[in-house]
Amino acid sequence: RLLIIDFGSQVTQLIARRLRELNVYCEIHPYNLLTDDILRGLAPKAVILSGGPDSVTREGSPRAPQAVFDLGVPVFGICYGQQVMMEQLGGRVEAGHHAEYGRAFIAPAEGHKGDGIFAGLFDTGREEVWMSHGDRVTALAPGFEVIGTSLGAPFAMIADEARRFYAVQFHPEVHHTPRGRIMLENFVRMAGFTGDWTMAGYRDEAIRKIREQVGDKKVICGLSGGVDSSVAAVLIHEAIGDQLTCVFVDHGLLRLNEAQEVVTMFRDNYNIPLIHADESELFLGALEGVSDPEVKRKTIGRLFIDVFQRYASGIEGAEFLAQGTLYPDVIESVSFSGGPSVTIKSHHNVGGLPEKMGLKLVEPLRELFKDEVRALGRELGLPEKFIGRHPFPGPGLAIRCPGEITREKLDILRKADAVFIDQIRKHGLYDEIWQAFVAILPVRTVGVMGDGRTYDYACALRAVTSVDGMTADYYPFTHDFLGETATRIINEVKGINRCTYDITSKPPGTIEWE
Ligand code: XMP
Incomplete structure (x- = not known):
């Protein structure tokens, strides 16, 4: 090395x-x-x-x-x-x-x-x-x-x-x-390196290590539907088969059809044992009336751990918890930044859970960067559309709905988001963009459609380029693209009558709105 x-x-x-x-x-x-x-x-x-x-x-x-x-x-x-x-x-x-x-x-x-x-x-x-x-x-x-x-x-x-x-x-x-x-x-x-380190080699080595670590014990894995946890799950399944059970906590804050896509992929394509924990009532109930971003994040984080623990403790004999921890996370956690840094946002993770439940960690992606995880996913045969997905935050649509979260707003947001992503895919821009989404704003504005007056929500489109999510710039769509997308959203999504494009870079903005 x-x-x-x-x-x-x-x-x-x-x-x-x-x-x-x-x-x-x-x-x-x-x-x-x-x-x-x-x-x-x-x-x-x-x-x-x-x-x-x-x-x-x-x-x-x-x-x-x-x-x-x-x-x-x-x-x-x-x-x-x-x-x-x-x-x-x-x-x-x-x-x-x-x-x-x-x-x-x-x-x-x-x-x-x-x-x-x-x-x-x-x-x-x-x-x-x-x-x-x-x-x-x-x-x-x-x-x-x-x-x-x-x-x-x-x-x-x-x-x-x-x-x-x-x-x-x-x-x-x-x-x-x-x-x-x-x-x-x-x-x-x-130094004598021949450049023979490949993903296929990595996969075989990772499978060997997982088998060695886990033996005949059971592993549980929290699935978010994101690339990292999915690749980790498929890799571990390849290593130990049905000793692995996945738990997918659906907090009701996912994108259109997302839960179904994840469940189908794991159950039907891979035959991986999966518990689909539909807990949307619980999460949305707890978020009722909450508009402070940090309270939202903390509420979701806490409930997530509770729910995960509830399902996981039902899996008898589980001794390991699998996580899709990546190399940048490992480095950040050991780096010495010289002093405590300011918390901009409380990130959603299951930190602390392993100790609480007495579980040991399996982290087969610890040595990889994001794009290497994607390469490993390809090596494992995950569908390209799944591998190339934009990152999606743990708290989900909650942080794309500034102000109070209601089911009505979430439904509108899901539809608008789906149109935006469809537009981006149709124009062949998806892979050039780090992340794209719609935020539904907590204001209603007046419009005119047909001969009638409308009084509906405004939304903001957000699309950024980035290498690691730490810094970002807005994506320079053409005016034609923006015009066409705004028209489609307003025509196709009932409840939105105004569309804006967020051109803030990070810093000073953040990628998500909350
Ligand atoms: P921000 O908004 O901080 O986001 O510029 C940077 C990247 O992180 C994602 N993000 C999260 N991911 N849990 C996650 O797993 C979170 O709580 C969370 N908050 C933000 C965000 O989508 C972007 O890719």
């Missing part, structure tokens, strides 16, 4: 992504959970030191386990990783005065056209890169030489070819370093 030591950069996960794209298996480990012994135990074939927000000049700032440099394997330091490397190997780093953020250009140092991990660069004379640093290296550690320089960073690219240590001041993992991929590819090839 390749080991990425994380010093807390915002973009560490992108390093892992790029490596996965090269079919190299890698793991991210936070620097503070590693010791020399743990590191040796992991026996990585190569190590990458990530960027990070701290300054190596600050006393007590993060360091890599010293053993990294004694393993005899290639090491690549990025940004803070470069500075750590210099600091630990006998170079010097200075703080302040030389901050560089954004685009920069690297010119080859005299006598260097670029080789080793920099092979294939500089054919156009200079390399465009993305910088984000306040400190910089001012003296190289013994054995290193300069390969490339920028205006603000005289040691932007450095190498110690004899030890196969490389370091850069910029971020090769981001898209704004157009040829960063070449450096990463050169690095993994040099």
Whole structure:
């Protein structure tokens, strides 16, 4: 494996992504959970030191386990990783005065056209890169030489070819370093990775591990209808068959026909034992009169756990709970963000449930990114339409219905949403969009249809592009598309007489309305 030591950069996960794209298996480990012994135990074939927000000049700032440099394997330091490397190997780093953020250009140092991990660069004379640093290296550690320089960073690219240590001041993992991929590819090839990590291999290995972990015990899995829990369920079913039971909690806040689609897929296509817990009365009853978004979220989260627990405790002998936890969730939960972050929204999950019920966790997707989960889903033969689905939040339509939730509004919302998605599919835009939906607004407005006056709800269409849901921009539909969609919604959905398009990015907006 390749080991990425994380010093807390915002973009560490992108390093892992790029490596996965090269079919190299890698793991991210936070620097503070590693010791020399743990590191040796992991026996990585190569190590990458990530960027990070701290300054190596600050006393007590993060360091890599010293053993990294004694393993005899290639090491690549990025940004803070470069500075750590210099600091630990006998170079010097200075703080302040030389901050560089954004685009920069690297010119080859005299006598260097670029080789080793920099092979294939500089054919156009200079390399465009993305910088984000306040400190910089001012003296190289013994054995290193300069390969490339920028205006603000005289040691932007450095190498110690004899030890196969490389370091850069910029971020090769981001898209704004157009040829960063070449450096990463050169690095993994040099380390002896052949790029043979595939989804089929992953699937077989995951099945083996599930069998080993679960033995002849029973597993329960909460299904949301989303891609992650579905892929986890199908994978586990392939591993242990009917030792798995799925529980699908229908809170009455799903999209049009969604419950039926999920139930059909699992029962009819896969023959997976499934309990369809129709608890819409319970949820909608508890939400009556509630308009505060956090109260909505907390109510749904609490009931979800209650209901799940009620059904799950009826499954005799269950010792494991399966979850579709993804790699980004794992990383977020171990990252050290420097301080408590503000709760923008209480996310809906079943955290705490395993301890409460005395269940052990099965999380076969823990090592995967979202698009890899989709690839695994394909490998497992899930229908393409299901795999490509936009994310859907746990609290469902409740958070797309600002103000009080009523059955009437939910019905209207479902129909409008279905028309919008139909339009997007018909125009071939579905896969370009991260997420699209309708929100029904808590206002009625006056309109005229035929010769009559209408006084109906207004709705907002929302469609965004994003890579991870953390930041997003509105999708630039054509005016024709928007006009046609508004007309269809108002004509086809009784109860809506006005349609708007939400063009807020995230930040400052969020994707969902609540
Ligand atoms: P926001 O609205 O915070 O959403 O910009 C970012 C992404 O997360 C989804 N989302 C949720 N997903 N439980 C979930 O499983 C939740 O409580 C939840 N809230 C938001 C949202 O749909 C978007 O994809």
